[in-house]
Amino acid sequence: MARTTGSDGEKTEAAVREAAVSLIARLGYEAMSMRQLAAEVGVQAAALYRYFPTKEDLLFTLMREHMEGLLKAWGAARPASADPVTRLAAYVENHIAFHIERRHATHVSNMELRSLSHERLTQILKMRTAYEKELRTILRDGAEAGVFQIDDTGLTAMALIQMMTGVIVWFRPGERLSIAEVTASYLSMTMRLVGATISHGTARPSGRARDAVAL
Amino acid sequence: MARTTGSDGEKTEAAVREAAVSLIARLGYEAMSMRQLAAEVGVQAAALYRYFPTKEDLLFTLMREHMEGLLKAWGAARPASADPVTRLAAYVENHIAFHIERRHATHVSNMELRSLSHERLTQILKMRTAYEKELRTILRDGAEAGVFQIDDTGLTAMALIQMMTGVIVWFRPGERLSIAEVTASYLSMTMRLVGATISHGTARPSGRARDAVAL
DNA sequence: GAATTAATTGAACGTTCGTTTTATTATGTC
DNA sequence: GACATAATAAAACGAACGTTCAATTAATTC
Numbered sequence: 001m002a003r004t005t006g007s008d009g010e011k012t013e014a015a016v017r018e019a020a021v022s023l024i025a026r027l028g029y030e031a032m033s034m035r036q037l038a039a040e041v042g043v044q045a046a047a048l049y050r051y052f053p054t055k056e057d058l059l060f061t062l063m064r065e066h067m068e069g070l071l072k073a074w075g076a077a078r079p080a081s082a083d084p085v086t087r088l089a090a091y092v093e094n095h096i097a098f099h100i101e102r103r104h105a106t107h108v109s110n111m112e113l114r115s116l117s118h119e120r121l122t123q124i125l126k127m128r129t130a131y132e133k134e135l136r137t138i139l140r141d142g143a144e145a146g147v148f149q150i151d152d153t154g155l156t157a158m159a160l161i162q163m164m165t166g167v168i169v170w171f172r173p174g175e176r177l178s179i180a181e182v183t184a185s186y187l188s189m190t191m192r193l194v195g196a197t198i199s200h201g202t203a204r205p206s207g208r209a210r211d212a213v214a215l
Numbered sequence: 216m217a218r219t220t221g222s223d224g225e226k227t228e229a230a231v232r233e234a235a236v237s238l239i240a241r242l243g244y245e246a247m248s249m250r251q252l253a254a255e256v257g258v259q260a261a262a263l264y265r266y267f268p269t270k271e272d273l274l275f276t277l278m279r280e281h282m283e284g285l286l287k288a289w290g291a292a293r294p295a296s297a298d299p300v301t302r303l304a305a306y307v308e309n310h311i312a313f314h315i316e317r318r319h320a321t322h323v324s325n326m327e328l329r330s331l332s333h334e335r336l337t338q339i340l341k342m343r344t345a346y347e348k349e350l351r352t353i354l355r356d357g358a359e360a361g362v363f364q365i366d367d368t369g370l371t372a373m374a375l376i377q378m379m380t381g382v383i384v385w386f387r388p389g390e391r392l393s394i395a396e397v398t399a400s401y402l403s404m405t406m407r408l409v410g411a412t413i414s415h416g417t418a419r420p421s422g423r424a425r426d427a428v429a430l
Numbered sequence: 431g432a433a434t435t436a437a438t439t440g441a442a443c444g445t446t447c448g449t450t451t452t453a454t455t456a457t458g459t460c
Numbered sequence: 461g462a463c464a465t466a467a468t469a470a471a472a473c474g475a476a477c478g479t480t481c482a483a484t485t486a487a488t489t490c
Contacts, residue, residue, distance in 0.1 A: 002453070002454035002455035002456075002467075002468050002469055002470095003454075003455045003456045003457080003466070003467040003468045003469085004455080004456075004467075004468060004469085005455090005456065005457095006456090007456070007457090007466085007467050007468065008466095008467085012467080012468090026329070027329065028243070028245055028329055028330070030243055030245030030246045031245045031329075031330070033446075033447065033448085034447080034448060034449085035446090035447085035448095043467095043468075043469090044468070044469055044470075045448085045449085046449080046450080046451090046468080046469070046470080046471095047467075047468055047469080049448095049449070049450080050466090050467070050468080054448080054449080055448065055449090111326060114241070114242065114243055114246075115243070115246070151399075151400045151403060151404075152392070152400055155392065155397065155400050156400075156404065158381065158384075158385050159378045159381065159401065159404055160378075161381075162377055162378050162380070162381025162384065163374045163375075163377050163378035163381070165377075166373065166374065166376075166377025166378070166381075169373075169377065170373050177367070177370065182370070185366045185367055185370050185371075186374065188366060189366075189371065189374055189408050192407050192408050192410055193404050193407050193408045195407055217437075217438055217439055217440095217483075217484035217485035217486080218436070218437040218438045218439085218484075218485045218486045218487080219437075219438060219439085219485085219486075220485090220486065220487095221486090222436085222437050222438065222486070222487090223436095223437085224436070224437065227437080227438095248476075248477065248478085249477080249478060249479085250476085250477085250478095258437095258438075258439090259438070259439055259440075260478085260479085261438075261439070261440080261441095261479080261480080261481090262437075262438055262439080264478095264479070264480080265436090265437070265438080269478080269479080270478065270479090
């Protein structure tokens with residue numbers, strides 16, 4: 001009835017995070033109890049409080065690290081090129097790859113915002129806005145350069161992000177489509193949606209998706 | 216401490232539904248307590264059980280009627296024409312109008328599915344699938360007729376629905392854009408995304424959104 | 431106006447919740 | 461091997477949860 005043999009704080013904390021993401025994604029934050037989470041980790045509920053002072057702290061930590069990871073991933077994937085088409089393609093590819101890889105965490109970050117305190121909600125939304133702004137900038141640059149035909153930059157950015165993030169709702173790894181096929185299709189749909197004028201000669205304006213993507 | 220003057224079952228039930236949609240949309244189903252809901256209606260918690268036997272029954276009723284309303288609305292808006300472009304335009308317009316008008320109910324129907332029992336979840340998903348199938352059929356017909364350039368009908372249908380439904384996340388009535396402007400933009404983006412060949416001479420293939428929509 | 435039905439209250443039920451406290455044991459250090 | 465520290469268990473806290481029940485009053489019916 002105390003410390004167990006082989007117990008290790010770092011490993012336990014990592015196990016708690018992993019189990020929490022999976023449980024919250026499946027049951028929802030409010031519906032998941034600390035006792036359930038503890039049972040999943042193989043520990044008593046009280047032990048969780050060694051790592052996270054409250055349930056909401058746990059949620060916030062998961063969300064903050066998810067958003068930081070997204071911004072960091074885009075920072076690494078962002079191309080040096082100034083060409084809007086290249087930048088948009090990189091954004092789409094990074095977004096889809098990241099979100100498919102972290103389906104559960106994305107679910108949590110998108111669905112459980114209302115369980116955060118006002119202050120913490122603001123923090124998360126700030127990161128999200130920064131990420132979305134990157135896309136708006138690309139779209140605006142492309143529109144000004146005349147390579148995109150866009151009605152409303154803000155509206156188009158939101159539509160694209162909703163469309164891309166929606167992948168996690170229906171995509172299941174190992175089913176009909178591979179990640180590469182899904183990414184190729186979404187890239188093609190994106191380019192068509194923004195009315196991209198193909199500048200690399202790799203695709204025709206009204207060509208099939210495969211053409212527009214196979215670069 | 217009993218029946219109150221002027222009390223009326225029908226009015227109370229309607230008030231409960233309305234308050235429930237709004238509260239669940241704002242707080243989430245699990246986070247909303249029956250006492251909170253009762254207070255919003257101006258009644259004691261026990262009174263709710265005269266209208267809905269359990270909390271989950273209440274949720275299910277709201278969702279089922281929302282989905283029935285969506286299918287009914289599409290049934291009324293579905294054009295007689297066989298032209299895929301006309302049908303797709305009607306689908307987009309109906310979808311956006313319906314979802315903007317019922318933002319809160321849509322939020323509930325999309326976010327709280329995991330709180331339903333397996334059997335009831337199946338019922339709701341059946342209706343949702345039937346609604347989505349209508350779009351897939353339009354896309355397939357258009358692709359076969361050669362007026363749409365589509366890679367994967369199922370994937371495109373999901374992408375379009377996610378994109379359109381996403382409107383409720385950011386759209387707020389009375390702000391920058393009107394419902395008509397939003398609908399016009401989404402219609403334009405949709406037609407471009409599916410690579411629609413304009414058959415009415417109302418827009419150029421690579422034209423601005425306004426051109427493609429102003430019919 | 432008496433009897434019946436509809437609508438609601440107030441109190442209580444047992445359960446579960448997030449969290450705290452205290453005790454206990456394993457591990458690392460000298 | 462003594463001692464400090466890290467990691468957990470076990471038990472308990474008050475509060476809140478969904479729900480039930482009996483009592484009570486308003487509206488309706490005859």
